[in-house]
Amino acid sequence: MRTLVTGAAGFIGSNLVDRLLADGHEVVGVDNLSTGRIANLDGALLSRHFTFVETDIALPDLQAVVAGVRPDAVFHLAAQVDVRKSVTDPRYDASTNILGTINLAEACRRAGTRRIVFAASGGSRYGEPTTLPVREEVPAHPLSPYAAGKVAAEMYLACYADMYGLAPINLALSNVYGPRQDPHGEAGVVAIFGSAMLAGRPTVIYGDGQATRDYVYVGDVVEAFTRAGQAPAPLTGTFNIGTGIQTSTAELHHLMCEVVGNPESPRHEGSRTGEIQAIALDHTAAHSALQWDPRVDMREGLRRTVDWLREITVAPVGAASVATGPEGSRR
Incomplete structure (x- = not known):
């Protein structure tokens, strides 16, 4: 199968590229490298x-790239994945x-490509639902420009399905974590906590630590x-990709301390x-x-992530701070 991956040098994108290659597919990766890292593609290259x-x-x-590849699936x-940046810009x-x-x-x-698989935002599209875990039939209720933009992208893809016969599948992702998640700057909570603990830097939780996410x-x-x-x-539509399990930021911090072997000493600051x-x-x-079902439980996933973090060099610069974003990931 001929495939094209946008955001190929990002956290999830590079892991997907490796999997597609391992499965024997032809892969073209597209990335502007504004947040993606070419080093994530060292093996693929x-x-x-x-x-x-x-x-x-x-x-x-991009038009010429897709026309040249004529992929079977895209x-x-x-994406721009920083909620705070979406608010300021x-x-x-x-x-x-x-x-x-x-x-x-x-x-x-x-190019005549029907199948598009889109990384939608399961962590933000529903707003603050009254019943959890939330199902896809709950109306979208974006509470940030980021969330609104991701929902709008889903709607545009649905229009293209109706008008031109495209077959988009929107995967509404919860908070994704694992190897290659960027531990620097605005990134996922797991990578931030883990890299800080391994480097001996303090951790910061924004809010009271009781906000929950689905990792x-x-x-x-x-x-x-x-x-x-x-x-x-013929299959199209939006599908939630998560575990259905709520984990608070405080609980996650405790689990990370257990995996790393680090004493618990987070500093709390105001919510964002x-x-x-x-x-x-x-x-x-x-x-x-x-x-599809999630297979890797959280303790095992955190262990794998920490093992990866131990292999990379983390410069001890300042405190590591966390406001748990909608996906917790750079794509």
Whole structure:
């Protein structure tokens, strides 16, 4: 199968690239390297079945790339994923997450590619649902520009399905964690906590630590993408990809301390704008349509992540701070 992955040098994207290559597919990776790291693709670049193209999904160049590849499936993970940045600069957020998605959909229409698997935001699309874990039929209620942009991208893909016969599958991801998650700057809580603890730096929790998220291991997420990419073309729609289990930031910190062997001493600071208080995703629909279930429990996933973090060098600069974002990941 010929495949194209946007956001290929990112956390989830690079793990997906490796899986697609291991499964014997031809892969073209697209990334503008603004947050993705080319080092994440070191292994892929050794394969004759992988091609990397440095460009932005919002640029006209993308049309020629997709036309040249004529992929059987496109995996769309390129995104602006920082909720706080979306609040301070909503135009930039929309230019990537909405206009970039439209540009990709146009390219796929012209190239005759029907299947697009989109990394939607399960952690933010439902707002503050009254019942957890939340199911897909609950109306979207975005509470930040980031969430609004991701929902808008889903809606544009649905329009292209109706108008041109594209077959998008939106995977509404919960908080994804695992190897290659960026431990520097604005990144996922697991990577921030783990890298800080291993480097002997203090950790900071924004809020009282009782906000909950649904943490899902990156390997399980990659499995969902591969299943969606190979699903029969008539299948479209949005499917939650999460565990259905709520874990508070305080509980996560405790688990990380156990795995790392670190004393518990987080500092608490005020909550941040745009963050929701509780989320967990019901994945019953994904189980039924994609035969997908999460396999890696949290302790094992954290152990694998910490083992990876031990292999990388973390410079001890300042305190590590966390406001648990909607996906907790750079794509």
